[in-house]
């Protein structure tokens with residue numbers, strides 16, 4: 532038995548224990564919450580039905596805006612734990628100085644004031660669906676309808692097998708940069724301070740958040756190293772057998788522009804991360820690194836389990852919703868949208884934004900007793916491969932239901948991967964215009 536096999540066996544036994552120990556998320560003790568007061572001080576923004584949305588990301592912001600349009604007399608409250616919105620989409624450009632922070636930063640207050648709903652800056656720690664109460668650190672809110680849009684959580688279990696110290700180090704010293712801006716800030720500083728050696732980035736398996744973003748980030752950091760003559764390489768360790776989207780265009784970028792600055796490793800399933808010695812082991816390779824940003828697998832937010840709307844103990848990171856109406860199965864008062872949905876749509880901001888219309892319509896139709904007619908969400912996604920001039924690729928797609936597979940498939944796909952010529956620089960401009968239009972749509 533070689534070292535790798537021995538590690539594998541050890542990993543399997545530890546992982547099995549970890550899964551059974553973590554079978555269910557411990558319910559929060561509500562004894563303190565019961566003495567908390569309701570949030571009586573929040574003025575109503577409508578005389579009608581009270582709708583609470585948890586999560587002010589791309590999905591929650593879009594649902595809140597559309598609800599006020601479709602049901603103007605509804606009293607809509609958006610609960611968000613952050614005080615400022617800093618966008619994940621376009622943050623890869625910001626990492627290497629391609630856009631100003633101001634461009635991707637927006638005010639929740641503006642969004643609420645411009646669109647007639649209430650922004651409530653608080654963190655939700657429990658939900659009692661029987662009593663229809665949302666518990667926050669600022670008190671509780673009653674609701675008639677609740678929309679959960681809390682996004683994703685990381686799942687480090689395949690790498691750490693229950694080693695919480697390792698998980699903490701990965702989260703804090705080598706953050707993925709796929710959830711919040713503190714992570715992006717850390718990665719930007721890593722790039723600015725990078726002197727030489729390997730900078731590891733990883734691509735997880737499964738339906739991870741934003742398929743092209745890890746490849747885009749790899750290209751942009753390689754571009755930065757090339758232009759600043761840094762004696763380093765981006766090593767992109769991909770758990771998948773090939774680039775998962777826009778493969779032709781990304782391979783062309785790797786080979787034609789970044790041959791000396793980017794190493795692409797397909798089928799690179801990580802078996803061990805040794806942070807002390809700065810080495811990463813796969814079944815076949817050992818890669819040393821000077822710095823890294825490890826992107827683990829993702830799951831739906833743990834709030835799904837806390838709310839008791841996760842599918843089951845195995846698919847606990849997926850919301851148990853009707854894929855057409857987004858209503859939680861068995862609870863006509865709760866909906867779930869955005870990246871914590873179970874449908875295999877692209878986990879993208881554009882998809883989440885388009886779902887804002889769908890979920891708001893679905894709730895309106897429910898309230899008004901109308902039949903809901905399903906409309907596909909829409910994914911439009913630009914990926915930059917170089918700066919100055921900015922060159923990008925794009926994909927546009929809808930989805931259709933496949934009755935035989937009982938799942939959704941891509942439909943009406945339009946892919947543009949030729950970043951070399953004018954269409955590439957046009958897509959570069961398109962990327963910025965897309966971001967601008969999306970922020971306007973959510974905030975103004």
Ligand SMILES: Cc1cc2nc3c(=O)[nH]c(=O)nc-3n(C[C@H](O)[C@H](O)[C@H](O)COP(=O)(O)OP(=O)(O)OC[C@H]3O[C@@H](n4cnc5c(N)ncnc54)[C@H](O)[C@@H]3O)c2cc1C
Nearest residue numbers: 586588589590612619620655682709869870878879880881
């Ligand atoms: C680097 C990067 C690049 C990307 N590029 C693109 C792109 O080019 N195009 C594209 O379309 N998409 C892109 N995406 C994907 C996009 O960011 C996500 O798909 C999108 O943000 C999902 O929206 P969401 O509302 O489901 O989740 P989020 O936007 O993550 O929002 C969830 C919100 O819920 C809040 N929340 C969670 N729990 C609680 C709680 N308990 N109490 C209160 N608030 C809570 C969080 O603070 C957060 O604001 C990219 C993502 C990354 C990271």
